[in-house]
Amino acid sequence: MPAARPSNSRATINDVAARAGVSRGTVSRVLNAEAYVSDSARAAVEAAILEVGYVRNEAARGLVTRRSQAVGLIVHEPHSLFLEDPNIGSILLGINSALSEADYQLVSLVVDSDRDSDRVAGYITGGFVDGVVIISARAHDPIGRAVAAAGIPAAYVGHPIDVEGVPYAGIDNYSAALAITRRLVATGRRRIGMIAAGLDRDSGQDRLAGFTEALGPSFRKELVVEVPLYSHGCGLDGMRLLLDTDPEIDGVFASSDAIAAGALDVLREAGRSVPGDVGVVGFDDSAWALRTQPPLSTVHQPAGELGRRAAELVLAQLRGEDVGLGGSFLDTSIVWRTSA
Template sequence: MSNRPPTLDEVAQRAGVSTGTASRVINNAQHVSKKARQAVERAVEELGYVPNVAGRSLASQRRGAVVLAISSDDPALFANLFFAEVITGVNAVIEETDLQLMLVLAASERGRDRLARILQSRSADGVMLLALRENDPLSKLADESGVPVVHGGRSLDRTPQWYVDADNRGGARQAVEHLIGVGRQRIATITGQLDLHVGVNRYLGYREALALAGLSDARVAHGDFGEASGAAGMTRLLDEHPDLDAVFVASDAMAAGALRVLHERGRAVPEDIAVVGFNDVVTAQHTQPRLTTVHQPIEALGREMTRMLVRLINGERPTPLILPTELVIRDSA
């Protein structure tokens, strides 16, 4: 018979809880149910489990804070409904814990230096990264910090160990398939930034749908997900491809800009040109006409990122998560 001491995993199994929950009980963490706490305490007594002193010391050094670092230094960021909804989701989960949230805009050198100081001083227990570009220095900075890291979305150069993303490629494909299904054949797109994973995948979804239907994917203008670039892209497409009969736009903000240009040019939507956006932010319901768009669960993305980070901080090993998207048909297509 083995004389080895019981492990934390065995305590968790005996108590019928996750290892992370058992760890929180043993380390006197808050926000553990009375039932779980009693089950763990009973398992500890039955098994004769002795907590690792070094581990408890490490747990006691937690700072009680997490960072949401966004690879942007645009002061208009908070007017972007996508980021506003993500932050709402993050905050909803933070309020269920005893953690504090620090927000860092870290696209500039100054912003990255600020994040580096926070991480190097161990002022945070974990970090969430959002809107990373290809070869974004934030990835390396966070990885080298030694704290748990969760990515909102993926970057083009690597797939992180822990991330929450939406099915951008499948959603874009569904949008274009809808346009094909209602009889459109000269379908253009206004892409997002192609140094972002999300921009590339929405563009690939557009191309896949057209390839499967045997249609041309040559009607392309590039934007940056903002409304002004949607207007500029629509202007370019009308000048270069006046025969187009539909456009898939990679964000609702750009779609709003595109709709404005179509109105100014006297093109009826959807009679002359059908329009589909992506995101389903609240403004999609108030454009003229109301915007057909791909719904992605933006607030849920923020919530799930935060839940994943909390689980990592508590010693659990979550798996990456891809959230489903869904086409919402309104008046524009």
């Protein structure tokens, strides 16, 4: 490896030509894989590129064509959660698969603080990406507003509450929550609580609304505990609160599989059998659902396909197509295992 050099003294094409003892034009022909370059000249240029540490400036080429050939991905979760949530991982792989087929580079941008948020907004609107996919956007998000103001091709996974007329791919969280709660009620549970997360965006609000509707007159407000994140840790906290509120609780709708996994750990510690004493259902059908003891009854959502659909909405805009400004809903299903 050549000695590291600061990027502001990067080698130029002239340095390569001088080292190789050929003309600038010959270097250019080698770089552009054109014909009419002798094997010996090609070898000399390739060696010189390594020796002087020449970096071809694709950013300069991008400037000419006004294309970075990259699409950004923004996930509005603390990055620690982003990285432990296999559901988001599946969405990401779906996005990457669609972009890769179209020869676009997926660029994931970390948002871990307000400082990150401002810098990422600047990066996105600064010409470094041609489009953006946004996951789990919250209300009043500065990045979403920067993207909207700049008119960059964008699509959401899920539907942000306060941004209208944006293309998105999502699921019907309300109907899915309604269906799985009804199924839980049908097992004979009478004191059913919910660990609700993400109430600052559509997914959390809609899951709570579906749960409320399913219980009807037997809905008890005090058996809904709100936690900030769809995480295992929040599942621990939420289940402890529910047990404190009603030690006789016999059913729990956890608003994600990770939350359900935390709830199961607390129930085990408290000596409650699942599904004997308490029936627990989750949401996502992510890798968590098969790892818990017992395996989770949950809502399956097509995470990879959601990512792919959102990426395709961005790619269509990049091709100049009109994708409309509404949403595209994908089907969910109930997967009934043994936790309820």
